[in-house]
């Protein structure tokens with residue numbers, strides 16, 4: 001008998017050549033291939049971008065660029081993705097993947113701590129007004145920092161725009177009673193509680209892979 005995951009993969013559109021290349025290189029050149037978004041969720045991200053038609057996207061947590069490519073390939077020619085990554089050793093691999101996927105001109109990779117990059121982006125958007133607000137933000141970096149990412153991005157997402165957060169089921173740990181007290185589980189559980197209690201948004205947790213919290217900002 002096939003597993004549910006095998007069945008889902010077998011009945012969903014597969015990866016492009018460039019995504020296969022990124023996946024292969026991630027396995028060869030890093031020890032953390034399990035962090036890759038993967039074919040099913042990647043396809044879902046691409047189709048979600050097509051369905052919601054954002055022009056400006058922000059991603060927090062690039063890793064080797066797999067999800068960035070999925071998001072960027074669905075953007076219109078004048079659309080743009082900013083993606084934040086702390087690990088500068090990944091830069092060459094990320095940029096090569098962007099070139100191979102044909103999205104290099106639509107993506108800006110910002111290397112550094114996401115908290116610092118977000119503070120800079122907030123200033124450029126809210127004070128200097130030299131950058132547009134985002135239509136979609138994809139959160140997929142340090143699980144301990146999800147509540148802080150949410151606070152930092154909320155004002156730079158357009159009303160009517162979306163915030164999407166990955167790994168919000170955290171392998172089921174968020175449902176355990178008592179709740180595990182490690183900082184990652186507390187970060188994710190705190191984030192989900194914060195979103196559920198926020199009357200400015202509408203949200204739904206989608207159980208694709210490790211869970212995506214799909215959030216729409218309905219008012220400031």
Ligand SMILES: C[S@@+](CC[C@H](N)C(=O)[O-])C[C@H]1O[C@@H](n2cnc3c(N)ncnc32)[C@H](O)[C@@H]1O
Nearest residue numbers: 035037061062063066067085086113114141142
């Ligand atoms: C789960 S991986 C992202 C996977 C990627 N979105 C994908 O689907 O291929 C998380 C990434 O966040 C990065 N990260 C962790 N803490 C960060 C921080 N404070 N600032 C920026 N990036 C960070 C890690 O280096 C790692 O590459």
